[in-house]
Amino acid sequence: MTRVALVQMAMVADTEANLETAADRVREAAAGGAEVVCLPELFRAQYFCQREDHALFGITEAIPGPSTERLSAVVRETGVVVIASLFERRAPGLYHNTAAVLDPKSTAADNIAGIYRKMHIPDDPLYYEKFYFTPGDLGFRSLDTSAGKLGTLVCWDQWYPEAARETALRGAEILFYPTAIGWHPAEKAEFGERQYDAWQTIQRSHAIANGVFVCAVNRVGHELGDVLIDGVVNRVPPTVGEVIGQTGDFVVGANPGLEFWGGSFIADPFGRVLAQASQDREEILMAELDLREIEVTRQHWPFLRDRRIDAYGGLTSRFLV
Amino acid sequence: MTRVALVQMAMVADTEANLETAADRVREAAAGGAEVVCLPELFRAQYFCQREDHALFGITEAIPGPSTERLSAVVRETGVVVIASLFERRAPGLYHNTAAVLDPKSTAADNIAGIYRKMHIPDDPLYYEKFYFTPGDLGFRSLDTSAGKLGTLVCWDQWYPEAARETALRGAEILFYPTAIGWHPAEKAEFGERQYDAWQTIQRSHAIANGVFVCAVNRVGHELGDVLIDGVVNRVPPTVGEVIGQTGDFVVGANPGLEFWGGSFIADPFGRVLAQASQDREEILMAELDLREIEVTRQHWPFLRDRRIDAYGGLTSRFLV
Numbered sequence: 001m002t003r004v005a006l007v008q009m010a011m012v013a014d015t016e017a018n019l020e021t022a023a024d025r026v027r028e029a030a031a032g033g034a035e036v037v038c039l040p041e042l043f044r045a046q047y048f049c050q051r052e053d054h055a056l057f058g059i060t061e062a063i064p065g066p067s068t069e070r071l072s073a074v075v076r077e078t079g080v081v082v083i084a085s086l087f088e089r090r091a092p093g094l095y096h097n098t099a100a101v102l103d104p105k106s107t108a109a110d111n112i113a114g115i116y117r118k119m120h121i122p123d124d125p126l127y128y129e130k131f132y133f134t135p136g137d138l139g140f141r142s143l144d145t146s147a148g149k150l151g152t153l154v155c156w157d158q159w160y161p162e163a164a165r166e167t168a169l170r171g172a173e174i175l176f177y178p179t180a181i182g183w184h185p186a187e188k189a190e191f192g193e194r195q196y197d198a199w200q201t202i203q204r205s206h207a208i209a210n211g212v213f214v215c216a217v218n219r220v221g222h223e224l225g226d227v228l229i230d231g232v233v234n235r236v237p238p239t240v241g242e243v244i245g246q247t248g249d250f251v252v253g254a255n256p257g258l259e260f261w262g263g264s265f266i267a268d269p270f271g272r273v274l275a276q277a278s279q280d281r282e283e284i285l286m287a288e289l290d291l292r293e294i295e296v297t298r299q300h301w302p303f304l305r306d307r308r309i310d311a312y313g314g315l316t317s318r319f320l321v
Numbered sequence: 322m323t324r325v326a327l328v329q330m331a332m333v334a335d336t337e338a339n340l341e342t343a344a345d346r347v348r349e350a351a352a353g354g355a356e357v358v359c360l361p362e363l364f365r366a367q368y369f370c371q372r373e374d375h376a377l378f379g380i381t382e383a384i385p386g387p388s389t390e391r392l393s394a395v396v397r398e399t400g401v402v403v404i405a406s407l408f409e410r411r412a413p414g415l416y417h418n419t420a421a422v423l424d425p426k427s428t429a430a431d432n433i434a435g436i437y438r439k440m441h442i443p444d445d446p447l448y449y450e451k452f453y454f455t456p457g458d459l460g461f462r463s464l465d466t467s468a469g470k471l472g473t474l475v476c477w478d479q480w481y482p483e484a485a486r487e488t489a490l491r492g493a494e495i496l497f498y499p500t501a502i503g504w505h506p507a508e509k510a511e512f513g514e515r516q517y518d519a520w521q522t523i524q525r526s527h528a529i530a531n532g533v534f535v536c537a538v539n540r541v542g543h544e545l546g547d548v549l550i551d552g553v554v555n556r557v558p559p560t561v562g563e564v565i566g567q568t569g570d571f572v573v574g575a576n577p578g579l580e581f582w583g584g585s586f587i588a589d590p591f592g593r594v595l596a597q598a599s600q601d602r603e604e605i606l607m608a609e610l611d612l613r614e615i616e617v618t619r620q621h622w623p624f625l626r627d628r629r630i631d632a633y634g635g636l637t638s639r640f641l642v
Contacts, residue, residue, distance in 0.1 A: 120627045139632050142642075159624050161482030161530055162633045169641040198529050198592050198622075205526030208519050209482055271519050301519075303480050306441045309637045311460050312483045316630045320490040321463075 002148050004174065004213075005029035005037045006285040008264045008277045010221035013228040015044045015059055019067060022084075023074045029284050030078035036147040038083040040219040041155050041178040042097065045087070047258060050225035051236045052131040058229050060089035063100050068110035075102045075111050081147040085154060085178040087132070088117070097121070097133040099152040099178060103145045114143040118154040119163060126184060126258055129156070142172035148291060151175045151212075158199070158216065162315065164206035172212060173291050177203060179218040182260035196261055196279070204271035211269040211298040213289050220262035220282060224255060269297040323469050325495065325534075326350035326358045327606040329585045329598045331542035334549040336365045336380055340388060343405075344395045350605050351399035357468035359404040361540040362476050362499040363418065366408070368579060371546035372557045373452040379550050381410035384421050389431035396423045396432050402468040406475060406499040408453070409438070418442070418454040420473040420499060424466045435464040439475040440484060447505060447579055450477070463493035469612060472496045472533075479520070479537065483636060485527035493533060494612050498524060500539040503581035517582055517600070525592035532590040532619040534610050541583035541603060545576060590618040 007025040011018050022043050029037045044067060048056045061067060067086050075082050081103050088098035097118035106113040117136030121129050140163055142151045151172030157163045158177045167175060181199060183192045200216075207214040226235045236255040264277040266287040275287040298304060314320050328346040332339050343364050350358045365388060369377045382388060388407050396403050402424050409419035418439035427434040438457030442450050461484055463472045472493025478484045479498045488496060502520060504513045521537075528535040547556045557576040585598040587608040596608040619625060635641050 119629050119632060122623075122627065124621075124623070135629065140635070156627065159530065159622070160628065161486065161526070162628070162636060165482065166633065166635045166641070169635060169638065171642045194591060194593055201522055201592055202526045202529045205482070205523045208523045209480065270515060271522055272515055300445075301480070302443075302445070304640075306443065306477065307481065307483070307639070308440050308456065309639055311440060312487065312637050314461070314487045314490060315483060315636050316633050317490065318628070318630055319625075320487070321492045 001288045001290055003033045003035050003286060003288050004215055004266065005032065005034035006215055006217035006264045006266065006277070007037060007039050008217060008220055008262050008283050008285060009040060009043060010282050011043065011046045011219060011223065013046060013226035013233050015228065018044050019070055023070060025284060026071070026074050026080065026082055027078060029286065030080045032284070032286060034080055034286060036081040036083070036150065038176045038178060038215060038217050039085060040217050041085045041180040042087055043085060043219070045227050046223045046225050047180045047219070047260070048225045048227050049129050049132060050126045050255065050258060052128050053234065055229060055234055056132070056227060057095065059227060060087045060095050063088050063098060063115060064110040064112055068100055068102060068112055072102055072110040075104050079104045081145050083150070083152055083176050083178065094134055095132060096136060097129065097154055099154055101143050101145060101150060101152060105146040113145055114141065116141050116152040116154070118157060120156045120160055122156040140166035140170060142167055142170035149173045153177050155179045155181065158203050161206065161209060164210055168210035168212050173294055174213040174215060174289065175206060177214070177216040179216055180260060181218055182258040185256045185259055188259060196263055200263065200265060204267045204273070207267040207269055208271040209303060211294055211301065211303065213269060214267045217264045218262050219260045220280060222257055222259045224257040269294050270301070322609045322611055324354045324356050324607060324609050325536055325587065326353065326355035327536055327538035327585045327587065327598070328358060328360050329538060329541055329583050329604050329606060330361060330364060331603050332364065332367045332540060332544065334367060334547035334554050336549060339365050340391055344391060346605060347392070347395050347401065347403055348399060350607065351401045353605070353607060355401055355607060357402040357404070357471065359497045359499060359536060359538045360406060361538050362406040362501040363408055364406060366548050367544045367546050368501045368540070368581070369546045369548050370450050370453060371447045371576065371579060373449050374555065376550060376555055377453070377548060378416065380548060381408045381416050384409050384419060384436060385431040385433055389421055389423060389433055393423055393431040396425050400425045402466050404471070404473055404497050404499065415455055416453060417457060418450065418475055420475055422464050422466060422471060422473060426467040434466055435462065437462050437473040439478060441477045441481055443477040461487035461491060463488055463491035470494045474498050476500045476502065479524050482527065482530060485531055489531035489533050494615055495534040495536060495610065496527060498535070498537040500537055501581060502539055503579040506577045506580055509580060517584055521584065521586060525588045525594070528588040528590055529592040530624060532615055532622065532624070534590060535588045538585045539583050540581040541601060543578055543580045545578040590615050591622070
């Protein structure tokens with residue numbers, strides 16, 4: 001059995017405080033028996049992509065760097081594998097949304113067994129990620145760790161069956177999706193439930209299609225995207241207008257922030273939800289995964305057997321009309 | 322608005338009677354305002370793939386052939402598009418599980434606007450389809466009909482995100498899945514609910530991933546696979562043993578038949594279920610589809626924009642380890 005823990009956490013403006021909170025949560029999870037712990041997407045900061053501001057490149061860091069150094073100490077102390085989503089500075093002017101996997105058994109710098117750079121980058125009102133993150137160039141990956149074969153994908157990747165499939169074909173047994181997704185306050189009442197449902201449904205479908213476990217870990221709480229830089233809080237001035245809309249309903253006003261919907265969950269290889277977090281509280285979500293279920297499920301639902309690899313060439317096209 | 326109808330029906334041993342029932346249901350649906358009507362998979366017979374018997378090739382037919390001739394009369398009479406799933410005899414010894422789309426506006430023989438040959442063929446206890454059906458060689462298709470751009474896929478295809486994606490990339494606005502799926506009686510109590518849920522979940526995920534409508538139409542009723550051939554009922558002798566199992570529970574005994582679970586449904590481009598049929602009754606499930614929702618949904622959830630077509634080459638591999 002493999003015990004996994006997802007840290008559903010809320011972030012404050014102080015990036016150092018968030019790192020210490022994350023370290024504490026990893027220790028708690030380890031004390032609870034976890035063998036692998038996944039942190040939410042970009043856990044070191046509030047979700048700053050709510051605006052485009054060059055000053056925010058000031059919080060980027062190298063990998064290895066300060067975050068992995070701090071977490072590697074916790075990994076060595078506790079013996080757990082940690083998946084950490086970071087704002088990577090790869091070179092001046094070249095930044096990625098990167099997941100680093102720290103394994104106590106790894107002899108690499110900061111115990112970094114491998115990294116994955118987010119392949120699919122969104123860009124929507126309040127999610128201006130294309131401004132900050134260069135799309136990943138490492139492709140999809142499965143990493144053989146001391147806690148199993150882990151696939152790391154990040155947030156927007158979760159809407160792409162191609163990403164889950166390629167990661168599973170590389171041998172991953174558990175797909176982890178560090179995430180930062182939430183409701184626009186003006187949309188929550190009308191669209192909130194269906195948005196959460198679609199988000200969970202498509203990730204459960206990746207478990208089904210591939211016969212793998214899926215772990216999605218989201219942040220929680222209402223954020224204006226406050227980030228402390230050099231002792232000053234960087235935020236969107238509340239007088240700056242935002243135009244947001246869905247299906248014809250438009251709201252114009254001051255930055256309303258985002259209400260991150262938590263709802264982290266763990267699904268088995270047939271898409272059943274094994275563990276489900278709340279939508280409004282910090283918590284550590286844990287489950288025992290029996291990795292033998294993967295082969296049993298795939299034998300009874302042998303989807304991998306019958307893929308028409310001779311006929312999937314069109315998937316590398318933008319459109320086929 | 323496009324009004325679609327799914328004919329959730331039960332089949333008898335007499336293949337002629339099933340054809341007449343189907344024709345009647347198409348007329349009923351047309352009277353209810355339907356513009357496109359989809360019949361279940363292989364609606365002309367009980368689900369004979371519960372055994373491997375060469376005699377059953379006796380019910381194959383050409384396309385165009387008797388079924389399309391009969392249905393084309395109904396199509397011309399009612400003005401609706403009909404999707405008919407047939408056991409196609411393409412050549413001696415070469416048979417397919419084929420969906421034919423009959424369009425009143427088509428000038429082709431029997432109003433056949435196009436056909437699709439099931440690409441993914443299952444083979445599992447009581448679903449011995451690889452014995453009967455050669456995998457399709459037409460690839461994935463979208464057909465421009467008088468009722469819209471329709472994608473036809475068949476049953477086992479529904480577990481493959483690749484199939485839905487390629488069909489959507491060819492322009493399909495509505496994916497139709499004629500289906501024959503049910504419970505083994507010995508599995509229903511323990512696994513029935515999760516099997517239905519996985520089946521619906523993955524098809525809803527195709528709607529979400531691609532921003533298209535999805536229509537799944539299943540048969541209903543308990544069948545031993547009786548098929549009338551030359552006045553004699555062909556069936557599995559009840560003394561022939563079957564070994565069926567899931568997750569370690571094995572049942573040995575006479576052919577128990579399959580309980581087809583109905584549960585036909587229609588989902589919108591964000592995966593919401595617009596209409597849902599029962600699991601135990603014949604019915605015609607209808608919904609009004611506003612095809613403009615496709616573009617609105619895709620604008621707000623722009624998954625097609627961000628596909629990493631440079632990185633999906635691995636999807637044409639069997640495995641990547």
